[in-house]
Amino acid sequence: MRLSRGLLAAASGLLVAVSGCTSPSSEETAAASSAPAPSAPAEPVAADIAWRDCDAEISQFVAGAPGSERDLAFECGRTEVPISYDEPQGETLPLFLVRARLAGQTDRIGSLVVNPGGPGGSGADAGVALALSLPEDVLRRFDVVGFDPRGVGASTPVECVPAEVKDRFVAAEPRPATPEQVDEAFALTREAADACAAEYGEALGTFTTVDTARDMDLLRQSLGDEQLTYLGYSYGTTLGSTYAELFPDRVRALVLDAAVDPDDDPRGEAEAQAAALEASVDAFAADCVALVSGCPLGPEPRRSIEELLAQAAAAPIPSALPGETRQATPGVVVYAVLAAQYDTSSWPQLTQALAAARAGDSQGLFALADPLSGRLADGSYTNLIDANLAINCADTDPASAVPEEEVRALAAEWGQRYPLFGAGSAIGLHTCSVWEAERTPVPERDAEGAPPVLVIGNAGDPVTPLSGAQDMAEDLTSGVLLTWEGRGHTAYPKTDCVTAAVNAYLIDLVAPQDGLTCPA
Template sequence: MSVPKRLAALATGLLLGLTGCTSFSETDGAAAPAAASATPTPEQVDAIAWTDCDSEIQQLIAGQPGAERDLSFECGRTDVPVTYDDPDGPTLQLFMIRVVMAGQTDREGSLLVNPGGPGGSGVDAVVGLALTLPVEVLQRFDLVGFDPRGVGLSSPVECVDAELKDRSAASEPQPTTPEQLDDAFALTREVADACADEYGEGLGAFSTVATARDMDRLRQALGDEQLSYLGYSYGTTLGSTYAELFPENVRALVLDGAVDPDATEQESAEGQARAFEAAFDAFAANCTGLLAGCPIGADPRGFVTSLLAQARTAPIPSSEAGETRQATAGHVFTAVLAALYDTSSWPQLAQALASAQAGDSAGVFTLADSYNGRFPDGTYSNITDANLAINCADTDEEYTEAQVRALVADWSVRYPLFGAGSASSLYTCSVWDAPRTPLPERDAQGSAPIVVVGTEGDPATPYPGAVDMAEDLDAGVLLTWQGNGHTAYPKTPCVTAAVDAYLTDLTVPADGLVCPAA
């Protein structure tokens, strides 16, 4: 989903002025995450310490579409247990932003947001959503975005340094030869070892199950009897986990871009490879159909394949002032991957690729760095660290090097652009040395209706995942958009109207409602 960039820089500055929050480390005493336990009583839940941060955020959003809205911003922080096995033990600090529109009527309470990832910042996302969500929703809800444990400004996981992230970003994106796969496996082990050395078993504290428990404490601290929630992508995993653990506390959950709850890691990786291939074909058809002509010619797939080969043998310099990096195949590939998430980025991608072939990789770096969380000064957000920690805490599946090599050989033929990278990614958690808390099966028996939104042309969370999520949830309701790109709300009027009515008035859309791409 699209939110204003560089909000993390603002939030970091705010945090430095508000609190001495530090990264979580092994010394905080984390143990393996807890199994299911009872909902905390209000006496057990820490209050949220709110601070006015309106002027700082107003300065940041000034001039952006939606900034004319009469909005006020508060920044907050609260503590949660490192492990729910020891609720009175060591704590982690969560950071959040609350947005209130002036003139609210018939207020329902708070609408909690998670933008996905895992590792995406809810603090960043909620400011962007405050500028873009329908006014009808903001008139009924305080909008609350929080960085989940380990993410952004909430006791962030930080164990992969900038040099290692730079090497990872530049590495071969389609490893197919034995030597390329050896290098990929070695880089994966280097990252895993760095995080194990920094945190040890404490890495197990960053599971989705633990974050879902944090969300219920936030619900109570916000004063809401039940939870209203908007979750995108990985946020659908978090939201459905919450509904499984606390079904009686669900008021309304919108799960947009559902991650398939039934798929194995291998099935998910192959599904993404297939879906990104289809998304690239949609991008190519759109580009070649332009009246002004496609900047990358009549064969976009052939163009990208040729550009990747060019960048492998002669990395491409950038015209950006002060930029010393040269774009490798890894950067070019990541630029393509990033732009396929949103159709609005397709023209930018075509121009960036054309410029790169002509010898200027500035546009490629813009897309790739945004995807990787790299800032202009060469530092990074912690989205990569958090993504690894959360994904690996959530699964006990492991794949051997031999299994990965066999899948690479198969998928690189069936999915020429995205197969090898998807297959090699399966090795990531196989060498992750930390306790695991696999995701529970999720039917959320006893929950209020939950709306699951799926986009037929979604490359990151393929549409079958939304179908499975809606079927698995006892009270799941499927809403389909026949469009392209990752997630649907509030991109299209049909989906927007259905979701708005559900959030504000609990009017549940007809199960199976299909919204046309137009």
């Protein structure tokens, strides 16, 4: 999953796009992260992982899910990494991870470390999900290991945006058009930034992709692997390619699926995502109209969405779910549409949710929107939004900031060009301009000296357009491009062609021919 500044903005018009751990105080973290770097810092030492059997807990949680019949054993682990790599022997922070192992493994190769994207997605959750869904050929050779990156989930989670502010993010005007609406979007962005600065201060600069890549190398050592075997989706491709840049000789195999463009400036990335999302909605509409039974949204689904937005603007739409007091604003409508674009299997659900909302019941919209924002049934939130903001902004070069007046102009221009997502994507360009934290920009990445790196792009990806994978494969000295002609976000293991190519690469280190294309 990729929740970039632009994508979260496209949904809300505002944002950048199993076990708990005790985190150090913000004062301790700030002191460690801001201390002067020694002239020759000692090498960080990998700490042991304290594993415990959590098979019963996880097995109960996934019972009945596809793949849960597999004979898997789950362990939960905790280890420590330096808060600051300028002082690798100084204060540490905890990382949480999950390891899944299939019974009857043969010719075990090692660990397959996974990341689902975000930034802000739980790698521990991803490890469980992928253990249920990856091909058994892979599971027979690898343990699946997912870890929550620093600042995420149960690994010293960044928690600084109040739940009611997140509710307002989702509900806010998704297509700011007037100066007053843009001002309101900027003010809400500032409110979140101020809350995080007050909570963490300089420690916000601790949660970076560069340091997470360094953490991942310590995890590799703690897991006992001489080299890293890695599967990263979406933002996980940024993390994986950063690892390859820092430690090219420690790479065994990297699969970078749904690659984030390493070359686009913030404007280019935001506009490309808005355009790709609009194209995906067009495909959704065409798919609905082609239904033999007829489209429940009528012959023009796009117009139906616009009419629903007008309906929600005039009077927010209540939910028939017992106990639900929220009402769907236009922001919720757009958030639900966005959420369904990640996977075409969600299109029927979106169709029914939009049709029900037109009839006065918005519960289907919230069912789609809530998982994307990290909202739980009790009204609380995971820290997905907080971590997404903190990591994205800590990774951003201040020199790339887009001036406020240009953001306003782009909101007007893109709002016309990309009716559902353009204005919100433009507003997202403002977010890190008001973020108060030390920055550690992601480096340029050619990963010279690394073995072949498999980069996968999807011709119909609404979140990370194919051009990103093409640029990533070109930039990496040993990049190998595999293209899937399908729709939705990410490709492996969705089709036989892609699955066969990735399996051969992960297991036997046989990369496909550069430029191979797999049919939809």
